[in-house]
Amino acid sequence: MKISVIGAGNVGSTTALFLAQKQLGDVVLVDVVEGLAQGKALDLMEAAPVLGYDCRITGTDSFEAIADSSMVIITAGLARKPGMTREDLLKKNAAIIKGIVDEIKRHAPKAFILMVTNPLDVMTYYALKTSGFERSRVFGQAGVLDGARFVSFIAEKTGVSVKEIQALVLGGHGDTMVPLPRLATVGGRPLKDAVDAATLDQLITRTRKAGAEIVSLLKTGSAYYSPAASAVAMAEAVIKDTKAVMPASVLLEGEYGLNDVCIGVPVKLGRQGVEEIVDMTLTEDEKKSLEASADIYKKALQELFPG
Numbered sequence: 635m636k637i638s639v640i641g642a643g644n645v646g647s648t649t650a651l652f653l654a655q656k657q658l659g660d661v662v663l664v665d666v667v668e669g670l671a672q673g674k675a676l677d678l679m680e681a682a683p684v685l686g687y688d689c690r691i692t693g694t695d696s697f698e699a700i701a702d703s704s705m706v707i708i709t710a711g712l713a714r715k716p717g718m719t720r721e722d723l724l725k726k727n728a729a730i731i732k733g734i735v736d737e738i739k740r741h742a743p744k745a746f747i748l749m750v751t752n753p754l755d756v757m758t759y760y761a762l763k764t765s766g767f768e769r770s771r772v773f774g775q776a777g778v779l780d781g782a783r784f785v786s787f788i789a790e791k792t793g794v795s796v797k798e799i800q801a802l803v804l805g806g807h808g809d810t811m812v813p814l815p816r817l818a819t820v821g822g823r824p825l826k827d828a829v830d831a832a833t834l835d836q837l838i839t840r841t842r843k844a845g846a847e848i849v850s851l852l853k854t855g856s857a858y859y860s861p862a863a864s865a866v867a868m869a870e871a872v873i874k875d876t877k878a879v880m881p882a883s884v885l886l887e888g889e890y891g892l893n894d895v896c897i898g899v900p901v902k903l904g905r906q907g908v909e910e911i912v913d914m915t916l917t918e919d920e921k922k923s924l925e926a927s928a929d930i931y932k933k934a935l936q937e938l939f940p941g
């Protein structure tokens with residue numbers, strides 16, 4: 635099993651580490667910056683005797699090395715720089731994704747594509763369309779992370795182990811995400827019985843702004859441990875064929891009343907990739923929030939695919 639990680643920055647190199655620790659396969663790390671992926675891969679290999687993983691991690695600036703990968707995790711991209719508009723960033727990252735997808739088509743045409751690069755839902759759609767792959771093979775990581783953040787904040791507030799808390803976040807990876815507190819449980823009881831209404835509102839707001847909270851603390855760069863852990867959880871479900879149900883950004887073709895947009899909904903992940911888009915009854919308000927979230931990404935898509 636070969637898993638390629640494109641982009642050896644913060645998210646990419648941490649993803650490589652977590653993949654190795656779970657021994658999901660050999661890892662190929664690719665970056666356009668000469669020496670960066672090679673250096674990180676060498677460093678990770680030198681940690682292997684201490685951490686006890688037994689797989690090969692190679693670094694390269696050549697896409698030929700991704701040949702016959704089972705999965706390609708895309709973490710390559712630019713962060714917004716001062717003076718750059720969101721549209722500029724969208725177009726620049728889309729150009730990067732197109733170049734990478736062309737390489738995947740050439741060298742690893744049977745691979746699954748797991749998108750991590752932002753804006754996540756738009757880049758997932760773009761990779762799907764430019765690859766021509768079936769929708770079961772192209773999916774994006776967002777909801778696993780957003781849900782994990784919700785759970786960790788609930789755990790902090792209630793003092794209950796994260797292992798005893800369930801919480802789901804659907805929708806796009808941004809301010810319009812759709813946390814579902816109605817379905818959250820703490821040790822089996824509804825979240826609304828475990829915290830008061832004001833606390834619940836705070837938890838939801840903090841979840842929506844969790845990415846920005848980390849950016850403001852770090853000053854440069856954004857979160858990477860939890861995003862990498864979330865991507866690896868999805869990769870593990872596919873590679874080990876676990877049939878885990880988790881949220882992923884996938885192309886909707888009528889499910890949830892939405893069409894021609896990638897957005898976070900619950901899916902079953904296994905050896906065939908997205909094996910099922912799990913149908914879930916939402917309240918009218920939740921449906922409206924999901925639609926509003928999808929509308930934002932449809933507008934962004936119109937910038938990429940005018941007309």
Ligand code: NAD
Pocket residue numbers: 640641642643644645646664665666667670709710711712713730733734749750751752753754775776779807855856857858861
């Ligand atoms: P980073 O700047 O540390 O790393 C990005 C890397 O991509 C750099 O090393 C750069 O050289 C490389 N790169 C650029 N173009 C490339 C190409 N064509 N081929 C190969 N490599 C290329 O950034 P990061 O913190 O690792 O974040 C990476 C991406 O992940 C960003 O788009 C970020 O917004 C996104 N992200 C997504 C989530 C999520 O939940 N989906 C969470 C965190 C970050």
